[in-house]
Amino acid sequence: MNNIRWPLIQNNITDADKTALVKHIMTSDRFTQGEKVKLFEKSWSQWLGVKHSIFVSSGSAANFLTMSALRDTVGLGEVILPPLTWVSDVVSVIENGFTPVFVDINPNTLALDFESVKKAITSKTKAVFLTHVLGLNGVSKSLLDLLKSKNIPLIEDACESHGAVFGKKKVGSIGFASNFSFYYGHHMTTIEGGMVSTNDSKFAQLIRIKRGHGLLRESTAPQELQEYLGNSKDVYKEFDFPVVGYNFRNNELGAVLGLSQLKRLDKNNSQRNLRLQRFLSNLNKQIYFVDYSIKGSSSYALLLQLRSEHAHLKPQVEKVLLNLGVEYRRGMSGGGNQLRQGFLKTRGIDVNPALYTNTEQIHHNGFYLGNFPGLPLKWIDELCKALIEVGR
Ligand SMILES: Cc1ncc(COP(=O)(O)O)c(C=O)c1O
Numbered sequence: 001m002n003n004i005r006w007p008l009i010q011n012n013i014t015d016a017d018k019t020a021l022v023k024h025i026m027t028s029d030r031f032t033q034g035e036k037v038k039l040f041e042k043s044w045s046q047w048l049g050v051k052h053s054i055f056v057s058s059g060s061a062a063n064f065l066t067m068s069a070l071r072d073t074v075g076l077g078e079v080i081l082p083p084l085t086w087v088s089d090v091v092s093v094i095e096n097g098f099t100p101v102f103v104d105i106n107p108n109t110l111a112l113d114f115e116s117v118k119k120a121i122t123s124k125t126k127a128v129f130l131t132h133v134l135g136l137n138g139v140s141k142s143l144l145d146l147l148k149s150k151n152i153p154l155i156e157d158a159c160e161s162h163g164a165v166f167g168k169k170k171v172g173s174i175g176f177a178s179n180f181s182f183y184y185g186h187h188m189t190t191i192e193g194g195m196v197s198t199n200d201s202k203f204a205q206l207i208r209i210k211r212g213h214g215l216l217r218e219s220t221a222p223q224e225l226q227e228y229l230g231n232s233k234d235v236y237k238e239f240d241f242p243v244v245g246y247n248f249r250n251n252e253l254g255a256v257l258g259l260s261q262l263k264r265l266d267k268n269n270s271q272r273n274l275r276l277q278r279f280l281s282n283l284n285k286q287i288y289f290v291d292y293s294i295k296g297s298s299s300y301a302l303l304l305q306l307r308s309e310h311a312h313l314k315p316q317v318e319k320v321l322l323n324l325g326v327e328y329r330r331g332m333s334g335g336g337n338q339l340r341q342g343f344l345k346t347r348g349i350d351v352n353p354a355l356y357t358n359t360e361q362i363h364h365n366g367f368y369l370g371n372f373p374g375l376p377l378k379w380i381d382e383l384c385k386a387l388i389e390v391g392r
Contacts, residue, residue, distance in 0.1 A: 003325040008370035040255035052204035059159040059181025060088035061248035062194035067096040077126035085131040111138020132161035135300040162187035163298035188261040190254035214245020271373035272299040282384035301368035336363030
């Protein structure tokens with residue numbers, strides 16, 4: 001068997017991106033929070049189909065700012081979220097003072113299961129924080145209708161799903177607010193970076209202030225925010241901090257890169273989707289789970305999952321991946337079941353991970369492999385051939 005050296009991501013920064021960066025460095029004197037950041041935020045909003053976007057230092061920062069602003073606007077209470085997500089989703093809920101209410105995933109979408117969300121909603125529910133996993137859309141009409149009828153905001157973590165759609169809408173433009181990551185391994189990159197997007201102008205202003213230390217002068221419309229601001233007493237206008245804030249800003253170089261990358265995002269996504277479909281359709285369906293709801297998806301990675309009755313084949317699957325030189329991650333999004341992670345105990349949260357059986361299945365039997373434009377189709381075919389041999 002040939003070693004094909006297949007990484008999680010390749011060539012995510014092109015010569016065109018580098019040329020754009022060099023041009024900015026050689027011709028501009030502005031490197032932080034300037035015209036390029038504003039233009040990237042505007043272009044992102046147009047691409048996504050929302051009114052406001054705020055460019056931040058990472059997807060985790062986007063998660064954290066969103067939960068912080070949610071606390072200031074709706075007050076403390078419960079936030080429903082899945083155990084299959086990234087660690088920063090859980091941390092941002094807890095560290096902003098909310099009570100996390102974990103709800104299991106649906107095996108087809110890998111996102112929050114509708115019936116379980118319905119059961120978990122109480123009078124204390126302040127938001128549903130849904131993660132669109134590895135490029136799949138996690139939203140359904142029944143979920144949107146339910147949340148609308150209960151007046152509960154939906155926060156979308158679309159950090160792994162740039163360009164996925166639900167109907168005609170891109171994920172990240174459906175809920176009250178959304179979070180994206182532009183980390184190097186994602187659909188598009190600003191090396192490190194993230195975005196908060198929303199149609200709510202007050203919420204956007206609040207995120208803008210919180211991104212920049214909580215400084216009032218970061219807002220372009222402070223009058224809109226009066227109800228959320230604390231009263232500073234006898235302070236200087238340049239240093240008025242009326243809300244809790246952080247420094248989660250990005251910079252001009254990140255924005256130059258983002259603008260350059262955005263131009264090819266849609267084209268790249270169709271390349272990714274083609275590869276996921278080829279991969280899933282070539283797997284042995286008796287051994288591997290392939291029934292994902294891929295309608296409207298924008299593949300982040302190739303999804304490899306042993307059916308539970310074939311869990312004993314896991315060492316053989318890993319051997320195939322290692323022998324072929326295919327880099328992989330176990331547990332899918334964020335390493336699987338977050339309820340198994342030790343950090344929760346340091347905050348007094350001790351939920352039995354075994355109760356979340358669908359997440360547990362992914363934790364133990366799920367993998368993801370790199371999927372990127374330019375990934376040779378023959379590598380996919382060669383891998384599928386080797387995977388078909390597993391268990392024979
Ligand atoms: C679903 C999800 N949310 C949040 C993040 C955090 O993004 P970042 O790495 O940019 O902080 C990630 C990171 O990959 C993610 O996959």
